[in-house]
Amino acid sequence: MNMANKKIILAGGDNMISLVGSLVSKGYTVVAINPDRGSCARIAECSDVLVINGDPAVPQILKEADAEGADMVISAMPRDEVNLVVCELCKKQFRVGKTAAL
Numbered sequence: 001m002n003m004a005n006k007k008i009i010l011a012g013g014d015n016m017i018s019l020v021g022s023l024v025s026k027g028y029t030v031v032a033i034n035p036d037r038g039s040c041a042r043i044a045e046c047s048d049v050l051v052i053n054g055d056p057a058v059p060q061i062l063k064e065a066d067a068e069g070a071d072m073v074i075s076a077m078p079r080d081e082v083n084l085v086v087c088e089l090c091k092k093q094f095r096v097g098k099t100a101a102l
Contacts, residue, residue, distance in 0.1 A: 009065050011056035011086050012076030017046050024049060031065045057085045067094035076102040
């Protein structure tokens, strides 16, 4: 399967840096969303990825990340309820086929 056209949105912190690098090296298009500016800077340094500084549980931020065009969303924020909100928004409002809350 050709992954070059697959887009994954990752909502989370510094713990996502190795995952971002791995996905990019496999040909995925990755968008990372994080509310912490420092985390955004560290994620942006690791690879060619669009990084958005903002709350991934806010629909406007997901729209900025082009959630409608995503094949998958992985949410690994520190609070479970935030991860569930991100996944629900992506499924119901943005029609993302696959979501995962970690």
